[in-house]
Amino acid sequence: xxxxxxxxxxxxxxxxxxxxxxxxxxxxxxxxxxxxxxxxxxxxxxxxxxxxxxxxxxxxxxxxxxxxxxxxxxxxxxxxxxxxxxxxxxxxxxxxxxxxxxxxxxxxxxxxxxxxxxxxxxxxxxxxxxxxxxxxxxxxxxxxxxxxxx
Numbered sequence: 001x002x003x004x005x006x007x008x009x010x011x012x013x014x015x016x017x018x019x020x021x022x023x024x025x026x027x028x029x030x031x032x033x034x035x036x037x038x039x040x041x042x043x044x045x046x047x048x049x050x051x052x053x054x055x056x057x058x059x060x061x062x063x064x065x066x067x068x069x070x071x072x073x074x075x076x077x078x079x080x081x082x083x084x085x086x087x088x089x090x091x092x093x094x095x096x097x098x099x100x101x102x103x104x105x106x107x108x109x110x111x112x113x114x115x116x117x118x119x120x121x122x123x124x125x126x127x128x129x130x131x132x133x134x135x136x137x138x139x140x141x142x143x144x145x146x147x148x149x150x
Contacts, residue, residue, distance in 0.1 A: 002138035005033050009145055019149040023057035026146060030123070031059040039099065039124035043068065043075060044150045045117060053079055053120060056150075060124070063099040075122055078108040082117050084136055088129040104128040107135060111143040111150055119150040 012025045027040040039060030043053035046067075053075055055066040065073070070080040073095060078085040085108045090096045096106075103124040111119040121143050125131070 023149055027057050027059040036125045036127045036130040037123050038126045041122045044119040061100055074106050074108050078110055082110050084109055086131050102126045107131045109139045109143045111147050113147045
């Protein structure tokens with residue numbers, strides 16, 4: 001499933017679109033191609049407040065979490081620890097920031113450039129336990145592909 005998606009993302013990145021439109025197109029593609037990806041978004045590390053994430057592009061229901069401090073919620077934890085977080089059941093996570101009562105699980109992939117965290121790819125699902133090592137592997141590749149856009 002992910003091979004053709006990686007090809008399409010590579011094509012998007014090769015277009016003349018600006019960075020914001022490329023990220024929006026990647027969000028739209030992932031949400032439309034993977035049935036259990038119900039919300040897909042990119043957060044960037046704030047250039048002035050280096051310990052805060054800022055939502056820069058997403059597909060799905062709007063969220064109030066447009067700024068997230070490092071350490072807060074799954075995204076903040078992934079940023080501060082600089083590692084992938086997979087939460088198969090958000091109801092069991094004490095530090096979860098709820099975006100919607102529909103969300104049952106979440107995966108967050110840090111995005112690095114020159115060995116520094118510059119952002120994250122965040123995906124929510126309305127299904128419990130949908131994420132596999134396959135998701136993690138390909139989403140990490142996608143994070144590497146888009147790293148120059150952040």
